[in-house]
């Protein structure tokens with residue numbers, strides 16, 4: 001899917017600002033990263049603290065049958081990106097959402113005022129994924145995804161530089177500081193022109 005124009009968020013100084021575009025009254029945040037980096041944990045806490053609507057794309061896809069089939073090798077649903085975007089469009093226009101997904105290049109660019117990429121040390125991520133029972137190609141693929149910073153590259157090639165923020169997600173202290181920082185950012189956000 002094509003991006004939908006440029007994202008707000010730059011104050012022209014090259015420093016990330018929290019004045020967004022899109023005419024929304026509240027910002028939309030995308031939290032992405034390799035599976036196991038802590039997207040859902042982080043999003044739940046930020047959603048509670050900031051009164052944002054948490055949209056876990058994996059759960060939405062299952063609940064609304066927004067998929068084309070099952071990938072046998074990687075043991076996951078093959079999502080239909082167009083159906084997902086159609087489903088989200090109205091909510092994203094209103095704003096006030098925190099979207100949680102291990103992919104980011106198929107959403108329209110102008111949906112998001114902030115794109116957070118969570119990053120986890122490989123040994124910590126390996127432990128989290130094996131304790132979930134991941135093994136074989138599913139484990140290797142996810143570990144490679146983190147080693148090669150696939151989601152960070154995807155975010156950087158899909159969104160304006162000042163919108164993308166990489167954050168460590170190794171320990172509980174990281175979780176607390178990420179949630180605090182994002183909550184403050186939401187509190188201070190003002191739509192462009194308001």
Ligand SMILES: Nc1ncnc2c1ncn2[C@@H]1O[C@H](COP(=O)(O)OP(=O)(O)OP(=O)(O)O)[C@@H](O)[C@H]1O
Pocket residue numbers: 033034035036037038039040041042058102128168169170171172173174175
């Ligand atoms: N910063 C952190 N410090 C310690 N543990 C964490 C941290 N973030 C997440 N975890 C733990 O790591 C595990 C994976 O977290 P979570 O389910 O939020 O990841 P996810 O990115 O949503 O994964 P998926 O893409 O598969 O949905 C959970 O057990 C969670 O408690």
Ligand SMILES: [Mg+2]
Pocket residue numbers: 039040041100
């Ligand atoms: Mg999750």
